[in-house]
Amino acid sequence: MAAMSPSERRLQKELMSLMKEPPPGVTVDGDQASQNLTLWTVHMEGVPGTLYEGEKFVLQFKFTNKYPFDSPEVTFIGNNIPIHPHVYSNGHICLSILTDDWSPALSVQSVCLSIVSMLSSCKEKKRPPDNSFYVKTCNKNPKKTKWWYHDDSV
């Protein structure tokens, strides 16, 4: 166990805690994550009383070996991508803590909570205004996008 790197240790601890005490509406695919600690799949349910009530989304977390100093790469995957002004149709999420405002004190759990809160605070289901252009031109990795966080309200 001595060979375990600090990032692995932290991911292992995070996985354990997330499985033990997950936030409401959030479940992690523990078997897949424990097989490959750098690729997590998190299932998320629309919070009751919001626009996304009853909907199910799938989030994918990709970690580098520099985690937690590097932010994880988080995207929606699967058939159901939430229609939200900060979520592009290819699953990319426009969220400051995933890039510029990342801090090593943040965790998978905190990111999940942020996304749930982002979805829950949505008042109108619509795609970002530059969705089609972005989807055509963007890099596969959302972290390579120079995000312009124009709306802090949601």
Place this chain on the structure above:
Amino acid sequence: MNILCTICSDLINQAENIYVTKCGHVFHHHCLAQWIERSKTCPQCRNKVTDKCMFRLYPTVSNENSGEDAATLQSRLDDAQLQLRQQRVKYKENQDKLTAVNADLKRQDDLLKSYEKRLVSFDSKVLALKEQLDYAHLQNRETNRIKDENEGLKKNMQTLNGLQKVLNATSDEVEKMLQGYSDVRTIATFATALKRALCESETKKNETRDRLHTVKQQLSQEKKNSAELQNKVLQLEDSLHQVQTQYELLKTDKDMAELKRQVAQTAAADRLAADGPHSPLRALNDAILEPASNSSFDTLVNNIASSDSPYLSLKQGNVFALASLQRAPLKMSDKIQPSENLYLTSIKNATKKLMNEKSSTVSTKHSIFHKKEPMKIESLDSCGPLDISYDGLGGHSKLDTFPVPRPTIKSCIPKISAKHKLKRPNPTGSQDIEKMLKKVKNK
């Protein structure tokens, strides 16, 4: 008291380097330093943090119930569980690896077995092939031997062919052929073969010569016989002549007797005429007397003329045959008796045979190496012209020799030529006899 480093989410041990930011947040030194390199903010409150505005913390922790509180235990439990989980994962991996290795081992085992089997089969195959190879070698050797034999036989055959050619061909062809051959041995073989052939032909020649001699002797013997027979004919002719003269005498005697009787009869008739009719008795007497005497003579002559006695007919036939042997063989055969005919034909055949043999041996015998002239043998036929000049009437000036095959060997039989002269008057003699017989018959 359990302080947690939010960067690595590990408990902060008092023995470690503990740093605290200006804003009062506590981290491991290495965690904070790593983050400060990227962003000069506090991970927890995003306040500005620099290397100078963070300080090392030296807490003094009491030893009372150290590590015994629930949080510590919980943390340890978490650690243990984490380790257990990892061990399990490792164990599972190893298990999988083991099964994989086992399966692989089994596969390799099977493979090994199959290879062993194949090895065995290959071994047997190799053995079989080796045997086949040996057999093939053997066969090859046999074939080579047969080939050599064949070559030898071919050579022999060629030599034999050459030999045959040499034996059959003319001298010029043989010369040419021998020029063509450079092999001394072959030429030597040819020479020996030719020599052998020469010896054989020599012996054959000798044999034939001997046979010729014997035949000649036989011929002379036959000639002697014929001479004897002619002598006999002469004697018989003489005796016939005597008989005829006797007959003439007897005839004259008879005539004389008849005349006497007639005289007597006339006298008697005169007497009878005087005496009376006793004429019937006299006529009867005449009738008895006349036919008796006449028929006795006639039959005697006829008997002599048409007698089957070998002597008489032989003489006739012989004379005729000798005279007209070549000219009229058919006539001759008509005239002569079967026995005589056979005799003559046998002589003729013997002579011809001899001649043929001679000529045949000459043709095969006289090879190209001696260019001897073949022995000349005059056949019976070659004597034809001599006989043709003889007209069969007897008076011809030409010497009528009996057809003798070889004038060249006259010296061997001088007696025969002498006897020929004796033979000569015979035909005329026989003719005379015939004429005389005819006369007698006519009478």
